[in-house]
Amino acid sequence: MTATTEHRSRAGRSAGGSSGGPLVIRRGHRRLGHPRRRRSTLLTLLTAIMLIYTLLPLAWLAINATKTQTGLFRSFGLWFDRDFALFGNIADTFTYDGGIFTRWLLNTLLYVIVGAGGATLLATLAGYGLAKFDFPGKKAVFAIVIGAVAVPGTALAVPTFLMFSNLGLTNSPWAIIIPSLVSPFGLYLMWTYAADAVPTEILESARVDGAREFQTFFRISLPLLSPGIVTVLLFNFVVTWNNYFLPLIMLKDPDWYPLTLGLKSWNAQAATAGGEAIFNLVITGSLLTIVPLVVAFLLLQRYWQSGLAAGSVKE
Numbered sequence: 001m002t003a004t005t006e007h008r009s010r011a012g013r014s015a016g017g018s019s020g021g022p023l024v025i026r027r028g029h030r031r032l033g034h035p036r037r038r039r040s041t042l043l044t045l046l047t048a049i050m051l052i053y054t055l056l057p058l059a060w061l062a063i064n065a066t067k068t069q070t071g072l073f074r075s076f077g078l079w080f081d082r083d084f085a086l087f088g089n090i091a092d093t094f095t096y097d098g099g100i101f102t103r104w105l106l107n108t109l110l111y112v113i114v115g116a117g118g119a120t121l122l123a124t125l126a127g128y129g130l131a132k133f134d135f136p137g138k139k140a141v142f143a144i145v146i147g148a149v150a151v152p153g154t155a156l157a158v159p160t161f162l163m164f165s166n167l168g169l170t171n172s173p174w175a176i177i178i179p180s181l182v183s184p185f186g187l188y189l190m191w192t193y194a195a196d197a198v199p200t201e202i203l204e205s206a207r208v209d210g211a212r213e214f215q216t217f218f219r220i221s222l223p224l225l226s227p228g229i230v231t232v233l234l235f236n237f238v239v240t241w242n243n244y245f246l247p248l249i250m251l252k253d254p255d256w257y258p259l260t261l262g263l264k265s266w267n268a269q270a271a272t273a274g275g276e277a278i279f280n281l282v283i284t285g286s287l288l289t290i291v292p293l294v295v296a297f298l299l300l301q302r303y304w305q306s307g308l309a310a311g312s313v314k315e
Helices: 002-016 041-064 086-098 100-132 138-150 153-167 174-180 184-197 200-208 213-241 245-250 259-271 279-299 301-308
Strands: none
Touching: 041 279, 086 100, 086 279, 100 138, 100 174, 100 184, 100 213, 100 259, 138 184, 153 174, 153 245, 174 213, 174 245, 184 213, 200 213, 213 279, 213 301, 245 259, 259 279, 279 301
16 A cells, blocks of 8 residues: 555656646647637638638729720730730820819819818817717717718718709709718717717816816817727718719719719710720729729728727726
């Protein structure tokens, strides 16, 4: 009995090491408590499909922008033609029809700067006020904002057109700018972001020190709200830049067309009697149209990501 106990004690010491440390049990050369990271084949496959679905149209657009009108029909869509005409297509896009593409580009920039910029400013001011001030009817305002977010913009297009027609504002830049100033989703996003990003204690301390509300907003709150502001600005920028249906029913003069409506008119002229097919310029113009969007997202990506993550972690 004593020999058996001594043998077990020796075995335990040799397994635990000379220092008498704890016994480490190994299973298949892996330590317990460190499970292998699980990989999902289905999830990887779905991610690959979504990646292809997202990048394939961009690849098609970039490849076919290098082709001439004839090369579009004699070559495979996802490979280059023997004639590389990208720079020639870009030059022709800006000079075709008296340089109307440049006018459409400037119109779009006008609608984005005034419309999307104004919508972001109004959403920031209103969202901050709703988040940090109490007043009668605040719950009713919240219900109205949520309801406005749920209503699609196309449902309001015809009533907006009738109202602007009675005011004599159709076929003018104001018919695009004024509706773009209203952004219920941007207002809601800034409301929820300001409620968490700006501590009430800081505002109360500033008021105790004698700061006015405008000073408090511009010196204290505005820097804290910058990620949310950039996020709302990006959303409004994309919506206004890609706006198609509202200009379609509001504008008749091609001189006020945005890029979306102008490229559509170029594409449609091939189906008209005596119209010239310029599909190569339509594709090149479409490629040039998405460049500002890609640049904006790349430059403001870190602000955009931090803005979307606001409020996702409760402290």
